[in-house]
Amino acid sequence: MSKLLEVKDLKVSFNTYNGEVQAVRGVNFDLNKGETLAIVGESGSGKSVTSTTLMGLLPKPQGIIKSGQILFEGEDLVKKSVKEMQKIRGNDIAMVFQDPMSSLNPTMKVGNQIMEGLIKHQNMNRADAKKKATELLELVGIPQPDVRMNQYPHQFSGGMRQRVVIAIALACNPKLLIADEPTTALDVTIQAQILELMKKIQKETNSALIFITHDLGVVANVADRVAVMYAGKVVEVGTVDDIFYNPKHPYTWGLLGSMPTLDSAEEELYAIPGSPPDMLNPPKGDAFAPRNKFALEIDTVMEPPMFKVSDTHYAATWLLHEDAPKIEPPESVKRRMQGFSKMEGEQ
Amino acid sequence: MFRYILQRLFYMLITLFIIATVTFFMMKMLPGSPLSAEDKLSEEQKAIVLEKYGLNDPVPVQYLRYMGGLVKGDLGVSFAFDNTPVTKILMDRMGPSLQLGFQSLLIGSFIGIILGLIAAVFRNGAIDYTSTIIAVLGSSIPNFVFAGILQYVFAVRLEWFPVALWGGFEYSILPTIALMIFPMATAARFIRTEMVDVLNSNFILTARAKGISEVGVVFKHGLRNGLIPLITVIGPMAVSMMTGSMVIEQIFAIPGIGEQFVTSVTLNDYPTIMGTTLLFAFLFVVIILIIDLLYGLIDPRIRVSGGNS
Ligand SMILES: Nc1ncnc2c1ncn2[C@@H]1O[C@H](COP(=O)(O)OP(=O)(O)OP(=O)(O)O)[C@@H](O)[C@H]1O
Ligand SMILES: [Mg+2]
Numbered sequence: 001m002s003k004l005l006e007v008k009d010l011k012v013s014f015n016t017y018n019g020e021v022q023a024v025r026g027v028n029f030d031l032n033k034g035e036t037l038a039i040v041g042e043s044g045s046g047k048s049v050t051s052t053t054l055m056g057l058l059p060k061p062q063g064i065i066k067s068g069q070i071l072f073e074g075e076d077l078v079k080k081s082v083k084e085m086q087k088i089r090g091n092d093i094a095m096v097f098q099d100p101m102s103s104l105n106p107t108m109k110v111g112n113q114i115m116e117g118l119i120k121h122q123n124m125n126r127a128d129a130k131k132k133a134t135e136l137l138e139l140v141g142i143p144q145p146d147v148r149m150n151q152y153p154h155q156f157s158g159g160m161r162q163r164v165v166i167a168i169a170l171a172c173n174p175k176l177l178i179a180d181e182p183t184t185a186l187d188v189t190i191q192a193q194i195l196e197l198m199k200k201i202q203k204e205t206n207s208a209l210i211f212i213t214h215d216l217g218v219v220a221n222v223a224d225r226v227a228v229m230y231a232g233k234v235v236e237v238g239t240v241d242d243i244f245y246n247p248k249h250p251y252t253w254g255l256l257g258s259m260p261t262l263d264s265a266e267e268e269l270y271a272i273p274g275s276p277p278d279m280l281n282p283p284k285g286d287a288f289a290p291r292n293k294f295a296l297e298i299d300t301v302m303e304p305p306m307f308k309v310s311d312t313h314y315a316a317t318w319l320l321h322e323d324a325p326k327i328e329p330p331e332s333v334k335r336r337m338q339g340f341s342k343m344e345g346e347q
Numbered sequence: 348m349f350r351y352i353l354q355r356l357f358y359m360l361i362t363l364f365i366i367a368t369v370t371f372f373m374m375k376m377l378p379g380s381p382l383s384a385e386d387k388l389s390e391e392q393k394a395i396v397l398e399k400y401g402l403n404d405p406v407p408v409q410y411l412r413y414m415g416g417l418v419k420g421d422l423g424v425s426f427a428f429d430n431t432p433v434t435k436i437l438m439d440r441m442g443p444s445l446q447l448g449f450q451s452l453l454i455g456s457f458i459g460i461i462l463g464l465i466a467a468v469f470r471n472g473a474i475d476y477t478s479t480i481i482a483v484l485g486s487s488i489p490n491f492v493f494a495g496i497l498q499y500v501f502a503v504r505l506e507w508f509p510v511a512l513w514g515g516f517e518y519s520i521l522p523t524i525a526l527m528i529f530p531m532a533t534a535a536r537f538i539r540t541e542m543v544d545v546l547n548s549n550f551i552l553t554a555r556a557k558g559i560s561e562v563g564v565v566f567k568h569g570l571r572n573g574l575i576p577l578i579t580v581i582g583p584m585a586v587s588m589m590t591g592s593m594v595i596e597q598i599f600a601i602p603g604i605g606e607q608f609v610t611s612v613t614l615n616d617y618p619t620i621m622g623t624t625l626l627f628a629f630l631f632v633v634i635i636l637i638i639d640l641l642y643g644l645i646d647p648r649i650r651v652s653g654g655n656s
Contacts, residue, residue: 057555082561090558097556102549107571107647117557152647168557 003071004175004208005031005054010068012046012053015061021279023049025232026068028306033175036202036209038219038240040255041229044276047212048098050229051178054210055095056085072176091121094169096179100162100186104153110137110164111149117171136167141197159190166197173205180212195222216259220244225312228252231277231287238313245337247329248307248315250292257333286318294319294327355639359632366628367621371413374617375406400426413621422625423618427611433622436607441626443513444596444603447522448588455527456581459534460574466535467542467573468565478535485532491594494525498598513601522599526592530584537580542573575646582638586631 012024024046031037039047052058054070056077070077072093080088097103105113114133118124124132130149137145140163153161162182169177179198183191195218202209211222219226219240226243228236228251236249247253254272274291277283283290289299296318307320319327328334397403401412416423422433459482466478498521502510509518545551546569554568555561593605600606604623611619643649 055556057552086558086560088558089556095556097549097553099549103553105550105554105568105572107575107645108568113553116554116559120558154648165553168553 002033003030004033004035004073006069006071007050007054008069008071010050010053010070011066012049012058012063013066014059014063016280019280022282023232023279024053025282027229027232027234029227029234029237031176031208031210034202034206034208035225036211036223038211038213038223038226039229040213040216040219040226042214042272042276044279045229046232047214047229048180049232051095051180051210051212054178055089055093056080056082057089057095087121090117090169090174091172092174093176093178094172094174096162096165096169096177096182098181098184100158100165103165104161106153109150109152110156114149114164114168114171117168121172133167133171136171137164139170139201140164140167141193142167158186159193162186162190162194163197166194166201170201170205174207176208176210177202178210178212181214182211183218184213184215191218198222216255228255231282232279233287233316235288235317236315238309238315242310242313246309246313247333247337248309248313248320249288249317250294250319251288252315253329253333254291256336257330259336286316296324352636352640355636359636362632363625363628367414367417367625368410370621370624371410372406374620375409377615417625422622425611425616425619427614427616427619433618436619437604437622437626440602440604440607442603443519443601444592444605446519447526447592447595447601447603448585450519450523451526452530452581452585452588454523455530456534456577456584458527459531460538460577462531462535463538464542464565464570464573466539467546470539470543475539478539482532482535482539485528486536488528490525490529491598493528494522494595494598497521497525510599512599513603518599518601522592522595522601525595525598526588530581530588533580533584534577537577538573541576542569545569545573548572571645575642578638578642578645582634585634586627 007027007029010024010027011022014021014023027046027050029037029039039050041047049058049063053063053065054077058065065078068078072088077085077088104110111130111133114136115124115126115129118129118132119126122129134145134149137148142148142160142163148156153164156164162185166182182198183194186194198209198211199222209222211219213219223240225237225239227234228243228249230251236243236247236252238246243252244256247256251272258271272291273293277287277290285301286292286295286299286304289295292299298318304316304318304321306314306316308314309320318324329337394403401409404412413423420434422437424430424432425436462478462481466475469475498510501507501521508521512518542565546565551564551568554564559567592603593609595601596603596606597609604626608620608623610616611623
């Protein structure tokens with residue numbers, strides 16, 4: 001498989017009145033054509049900043065790329081001009097945002113909002129764009145697309161609006177689709193429908209997908225691989241199986257442990273104590289150490305590098321160092337891991 | 348929609364009726380009479396005049412007589428201006444005032460929108476601060492100050508424009524500029540705040556994510572949403588233009604309604620004062636109606652609920 005996207009040592013900061021907020025502090029990951037990567041992590045871990053940086057949509061002038069490369073089909077997006085990025089956005093890379101209620105222009109007909117990208121990138125005339133937009137509405141499962149084309153966003157429910165946002169993103173058959181918590185703002189049944197839809201469409205169009213979420217529950221359903229982010233860094237990356245059955249980073253244990261499952265009602269959830277670090281002054285050493293009961297002395301001094309677990313699986317924790325004590329995940333997390341394989345077996 | 352407009356027209360009539368009643372009785376409470384300035388008349392002569400205009404009748408009788416005329420579109424005759432019917436006075440005087448009000452509102456809000464837009468797009472830059480200063484000055488300094496300065500500099504000293512009076516278009520330029528400062532400043536401040544909000548909203552991000560150019564983002568997606576709230580302030584602004592124009596018309600000696608209103612008030616010319624007040628009130632409610640309809644035209648969310656009611 002060939003690489004579609006390679007993000008190398010990406011660092012993004014915001015200049016604020018209080019100082020420099022180091023939102024992304026050296027992120028590395030890659031993505032193959034047609035593959036789905038889930039990025040998970042707590043609120044504030046830099047997921048959205050990473051994705052807006054990929055899109056070239058960092059808020060200016062406060063947001064700056066300090067260093068790093070974003071290689072998309074071998075070309076560095078960081079070096080692209082504003083005009084070049086406009087050609088890529090919506091065409092090669094598209095994005096679905098978190099809040100469908102506010103993601104659509106309230107004073108523009110839904111049809112026009114879908115047609116815009118088609119007219120801009122595919123040189124379509126209005127008639128062709130209209131036809132294609134109607135097809136897209138049908139594709140994302142909106143009944144009576146002809147009628148819906150001429151309606152305004154307020155005439156759609158939340159779930160329907162998110163379908164429209166997806167239709168907009170899909171309009172030009174992007175090679176990469178970034179979905180930043182596309183279902184968080186929706187209620188549970190609608191969430192499942194939208195996820196189903198995204199999976200179906202991704203299969204049909206064979207586009208690669210970056211799926212951002214803080215809900216590990218949906219990850220197993222959607223993704224091929226998972227990147228776990230903490231405090232502006234990827235701390236563990238691997239296939240879904242690697243992350244769910246053989247997690248290595250204590251932070252990943254925490255995420256898995258705090259995830260409710262079907263039979264978790266009686267046992268206590270393994271909550272991660274404390275709160276994420278202040279990105280104005282990121283701690284020295286391993287940023288997760290203050291919240292990590294397995295932290296080693298070296299964690300407070302030196303940042304762990306990415307240790308290789310297998311060809312697909314890497315994690316940044318000193319626990320993987322050969323001299324480190326052998327530490328097993330907490331019992332509740334282990335039981336959880338077995339639970340996953342049981343659920344998997346039943347499916 | 349048609350029913351909605353009919354309903355609104357009905358409310359308009361009631362509003363005007365109430366305004367007419369209140370103004371009538373308030374005016375009767377004013378000290379002095381139309382003749383208090385006329386020292387040369389003897390007591391008997393005054394009595395004859397008062398009798399002739401029906402001012403000796405009990406107030407309720409006068410009121411009923413006035414309202415009766417009003418229904419027929421008769422605003423009575425002026426005490427001061429040679430017994431001319433008030434409707435004719437208003438007709439003659441309306442032209443210059445409407446022209447001034449219209450010109451200044453249109454040009455003022457247009458320039459204001461552009462200023463506010465530029466300030467919002469380049470916010471916190473030099474352009475933004477300049478435009479904010481212009482806006483604050485423009486909305487805090489009374490327009491007659493500008494009028495005086497403009498008149499002195501451009502008419503008296505430079506002699507580019509006529510000093511006063513009303514002839515062709517060139518006579519309207521200085522008063523229009525003086526009048527338009529306020530709507531310009533208001534629109535600029537308003538649009539700036541509104542556009543900063545709009546440009547930070549999620550749907551703008553969606554538009555950018557489509558690869559639309561920044562110009563397209565600002566004008567196609569931003570401006571229309573930023574304009575909607577402005578419509579609400581334009582109504583009161585239009586009215587304040589009408590009343591604000593009284594002073595401006597005095598300064599430039601323009602034979603408009605404002606100038607005539609001020610004269611009528613000093614003369615206690617009841618029918619003309621009444622007529623002018625009613626005209627202002629009428630224009631006010633009409634503008635409000637137009638603005639509500641316009642609102643529905645620009646904002647689809649309101650169009651629907653308006654259509655249903
Ligand atoms: N415009 C900005 N100015 C300053 N700081 C910012 C800005 N945008 C994001 N940040 C900071 O960057 C860090 C990462 O934020 P980000 O939005 O990427 O988190 P996230 O992982 O997407 O969280 P969530 O799950 O809540 O969406 C946070 O500390 C946030 O405060
Ligand atoms: Mg986010």
